[in-house]
Structure formats: C-alpha cells, structure tokens
Amino acid sequence: MAAGAPRIFVSHLQGVAVFDPAGDQVGRVRDLVVMLRVGQRPPRLLGLVVELATRRRIFLPMTRVTAIQSGQIITTGVLNVRRFEQRPTERLVxxxxxxxxxxxxxxxxxxxxxxxxxxxxxxxxxxxxxxxxxxxxxxxxxxxxxxxxxxxxxxxxxxGFSLEEQGQGAESLLATFEQLRPADLANVLHHLSPKRRAEVAAALDDDRLADVLEELPEDDQIEILGKLKEERAADVLEAMDPDDAADLLGELPTDDQERLLSLMQPGDAADMRRLMSYEDRTAGGLMTTEPIVLRPDATVADALARVRNADLSPALAAQVYVCRPPDDTPTGKYLGTVHFQRLLREPPPSLVSSILDNDLQPLDPEADLPAIAGFFATYDMVAAPVVDEAGSLLGAVTVDDVLDHMLPEDWRETEFHLDEEVATDGS
CATH class of the missing domain: 2.40.10 (Thrombin, subunit H)
Known part of the structure; x- marks a missing residue:
C-alpha cells in the first residue's frame, strides 16, 4: 500500500479474500494481530490471521502484504502455513x-x-x-x-486497552461476523478464549446460537451450554435439531439432563428422551424427529409449500413422507416417500398419495452405522425414513448426520496435511 494511503477501518477487512500475485485466492482474513506498546504509542499491526480453504488459521505478517485494495489483499506469494498461535504480548483486534x-x-x-x-x-x-x-x-x-x-x-x-476486561460485550464483534455461515462462525468461536467465547455466545440469539452449537466440537458445546442460565440453555436446546440436541444432552451428567429436560416444552422433551433411548450409532440415535410429514390427501402444492421452508436443511427438504394421521412423529402408518424432483414434475393439484415411492425399505431404528451408510450409497439418497415394527414413522436420518459419525471425532479441528512453507504463486 503506498505511503499516504487513507486509513482502513478494521471492520472492512473481516472476511476479505487474500490473493497471491498470480491472482489465486489463498484464504480469507479472520482477525488482525496487534502488539500494545508502552506509554501512549499506538499499537503496531503485526499481521493478519488468515483462514485457508482447509480451515487452518495461519499468521500473515504485514511485511508480506503488498496491497490492500478493492476489497482484497495481495501477498508476496510466500506463506508460512504453521497453525497460528497467539503469543502473550499479542492481542486480537x-x-x-x-x-x-x-x-x-x-x-x-x-x-x-x-x-x-x-x-x-x-x-x-x-x-x-x-x-x-x-x-x-x-x-x-x-x-x-x-x-x-x-x-x-x-x-x-x-x-484502558491494556486492562483485563470484565463482562465485555460482543455486539460489534457479531456485527463484523454477521454474514458468516454457522460453520464459519463456529470456527471463529472455537479460536476465541473461553471468556470471550462465553461473551459472544451470550450475545447471540437462541436460533443463531443453536445453529452454531451444532457445528462446534463437543467440548466447546458443553463449555458454552454450561455457562448459560438453565432456562436459556433449555431454549437453545429446543432450537437445535433434535438429534444434535439429544447428542449434546447425552454428554451431560444425568442430573443436568433432567433439569434441562424439565425446563423444555413437553413435546420437545419427549422427542429428546425418545432419541436418547437409542444407541448413538444407530438409525434411531441419528434420526431427526422433525421430517416433513404429510397426510395422503395432501396435494403436491401442499408438499412444495412445506419444502420451501427456509429453516429446513437441503437434505430434509429433499423429500416428504406420507403417513396416516397423526402428522407428528411417531405417526400413524408410514405409506411411502415422495422425492422433491417428482414433486416438480407433477401438477400442483395432484395428491401425494398417487406418486409415492414405496419400493425402498425404510430403515429400522436399530440399524447400525455401516448398514445406514450402505443404504445411502446404494440408493444415492440424502435422507431416509426410520420406521418401527408397527409401521410408524419415527423420524428421518440425513446424510450429514451419517458423515458426522463416520469421520474421525476431531474432524472439525483437522486440516489437510500442509508443508510449513509454501510458495502460493507456483514458484
């Protein structure tokens, strides 16, 4: 950046893409590292915390930044990709x-x-x-x-910048990260100090915190939930996907489980207890209890209206399940599945009962993980119904939950192998 260039407000740098001289993107800015100095001397900006495509965070010294312009940062092309570790004398902006x-x-x-x-x-x-x-x-x-x-x-x-901050707010930090997806915001929280992580979690609304908790490692989930007031912790658990909430509850001591369940809505608490009654790596333990359930007399238009719900994951929105009443799981007799693509090909007034796919056998709640994975791979499915011996729909397993349990436990914190010094311009 040329001398005399205008000042840059740091909020404008969050998420900015970092490029090498050849124009290839190497990552995005997630924070700035400064060193406070004695007296009233302004802090020196040491460098940037850059998140690579692998989600590893590295340190990019300002001496390797050649330009900050038009919403992008250009580097010299050489990066040290050792994982960033904050030193005691450094502060994250x-x-x-x-x-x-x-x-x-x-x-x-x-x-x-x-x-x-x-x-x-x-x-x-x-x-x-x-x-x-x-x-x-x-x-x-x-x-x-x-x-x-x-x-x-x-x-x-x-x-006051050098003093230990008590009860620090988080509104400006959250405004800076407002556009991040839940998985990316979870990565931000994971790299904050426990104190700051609790402050940010406290400032998030229940739905946003629920989405973020689902993407965090188990230890972070337990830590954050434990620092919330019990009433709010119960509200956040209710806002989570039932299967994820049940997994998190299952990691807590029995007394804590019961206290939180007693604070939840009876229907949500019943779903949690039902999910927790199954073994972890079975269809019953992996399923969500909130798939799209329709009666046989529902129309294609009704189904498409339900699929349009923005709160549904793409996997859950990929198909609807047709059952006799009641509409909530566990339902009456499961009749079959209608896939989203089939809904798009049919006239809106058509009944869903006329276009059922009932050839595939649903999953048994006791089916183990290899059997579930084999079902998804064999039939190219992204979600599958779970039905008990009486023929009632219990829920649905989605492919993301299968992957979560097939990957190593620390997969959220593991990056691809990288050499510690790379030339990003191909040299």
Whole structure:
C-alpha cells in the first residue's frame, strides 16, 4: 500500500479474500494481530490471521502484504502455513479489542469501542492503529448503545486497552461476523478464549446460537451450554435439531439432563428422551424427529409449500413422507416417500398419495452405522425414513448426520496435511 494511503477501518477487512500475485485466492482474513506498546504509542499491526480453504488459521505478517485494495489483499506469494498461535504480548483486534469499555482521557467518560482504523507509516512497511471509533452511553444492549453519540478519536485520546476486561460485550464483534455461515462462525468461536467465547455466545440469539452449537466440537458445546442460565440453555436446546440436541444432552451428567429436560416444552422433551433411548450409532440415535410429514390427501402444492421452508436443511427438504394421521412423529402408518424432483414434475393439484415411492425399505431404528451408510450409497439418497415394527414413522436420518459419525471425532479441528512453507504463486 503506498505511503499516504487513507486509513482502513478494521471492520472492512473481516472476511476479505487474500490473493497471491498470480491472482489465486489463498484464504480469507479472520482477525488482525496487534502488539500494545508502552506509554501512549499506538499499537503496531503485526499481521493478519488468515483462514485457508482447509480451515487452518495461519499468521500473515504485514511485511508480506503488498496491497490492500478493492476489497482484497495481495501477498508476496510466500506463506508460512504453521497453525497460528497467539503469543502473550499479542492481542486480537476482533476477538479482544472490539466492544471493550475504555475511557476518554480528557473527560474521564467511559465509551464502547465499535471499530479501529489502521494505516501504513510513510516510507515504511510498518502499520499501526491510529484511531478508535467509539460510542458514548451506558453499557447495555444494542438499543441503549444506539442512543449514544458516536465519534472517532485518536488512539492517544483513550485509555484502558491494556486492562483485563470484565463482562465485555460482543455486539460489534457479531456485527463484523454477521454474514458468516454457522460453520464459519463456529470456527471463529472455537479460536476465541473461553471468556470471550462465553461473551459472544451470550450475545447471540437462541436460533443463531443453536445453529452454531451444532457445528462446534463437543467440548466447546458443553463449555458454552454450561455457562448459560438453565432456562436459556433449555431454549437453545429446543432450537437445535433434535438429534444434535439429544447428542449434546447425552454428554451431560444425568442430573443436568433432567433439569434441562424439565425446563423444555413437553413435546420437545419427549422427542429428546425418545432419541436418547437409542444407541448413538444407530438409525434411531441419528434420526431427526422433525421430517416433513404429510397426510395422503395432501396435494403436491401442499408438499412444495412445506419444502420451501427456509429453516429446513437441503437434505430434509429433499423429500416428504406420507403417513396416516397423526402428522407428528411417531405417526400413524408410514405409506411411502415422495422425492422433491417428482414433486416438480407433477401438477400442483395432484395428491401425494398417487406418486409415492414405496419400493425402498425404510430403515429400522436399530440399524447400525455401516448398514445406514450402505443404504445411502446404494440408493444415492440424502435422507431416509426410520420406521418401527408397527409401521410408524419415527423420524428421518440425513446424510450429514451419517458423515458426522463416520469421520474421525476431531474432524472439525483437522486440516489437510500442509508443508510449513509454501510458495502460493507456483514458484
């Protein structure tokens, strides 16, 4: 970046693509690493935390950044791909500095940090934070903060960044990561400190936190759930997919399970207990109890309306299950399945009972993982019904749950093998 270039607010760098000189993307920015300095000297920007396609996070020194322009970052083409490990003298901008409460030195007033700006020093390749965007007003929810005056001040005009922060908010951090998919936000949370992870989890709404919990390693799930108030923990479990919630409940002590189940809606608690009664790696243990269930007199138009539900995963939306009443699992007699593609080929007034696929045998709830995987591979399915001996539909197993249990337990934290130093421009 040329000397004299305008300052850049760090919120504009989150998720920005990083390219080598040949124009090939090597990753995306997930955080910035700074070093606080003594006195009132502005912090030095050491480099960027870049997430590679393999989800490994590496450190990219600013000395290897040749340009920041048009929403992209260009590197020299050589990356050290050792996993990033934060040193004691380093601070993460998104993870630790945003949402802090600091003090204006002139007035002694407490303000909240919403953003920071960085710039490159003239005639050097060194970068530093120069300004702080803050909002006045009492600490509290987003509504309160929106009422306060926002202003940009020099770094030297505030104090408090070097102090241990207690009860740090997370609104600005979450605004920065608002567009991330749940799996990517889960990766962000996994790399935060336990304290910051709990603060971010507390600031997420129940549905968003539920989606993120489903993508986190088991240890992180238990840690986050344990730091929520019990009433909220029960609400979040209800918002999760039933099979994932049951798996998480199953990892808790029996007393904790019972307390949380007693706080849930009776229907949701019954689903949890039913799922927990099956062995983990069986169709009953893997299934969700919330597939799309229709009566025989439902039309193709009814089915398509249900499939359009944005809250459904693609696998669950791939087919509907036709049963005699009741409509909720466990239902009356299972009659067959209608695949999404077949729905698209039929007139909307047609009855789903006239286009059933009832040739395939449904899964038995006691079917083990190899049998389930074999069924999916043989028939090219992404979801399959689970039916008991009485012919009642219990739920459906989706391919993502099968993969979750077939991959190594630590697959969310494992990357492809990489050499520690690579030239990304092919040299």
């Amino acid at each position: 998104f993870g630790e500095l945003l949402d802090r409460r600091v003090t204006l030195t002139e007035t002694g007033e407490e303000v909240t940090v919403l953003d920071l700006s960085v710039h490159q020093l003239p005639a050097r390749r060194e970068w530093e934070i120069d300004r702080v965007f803050v909002r006045k007003g009492r600490k509290g929810g987003a509504f309160r903060r929106a009422k306060g005056e926002a202003l940009t001040v020099e770094w030297t005009a505030v104090t």
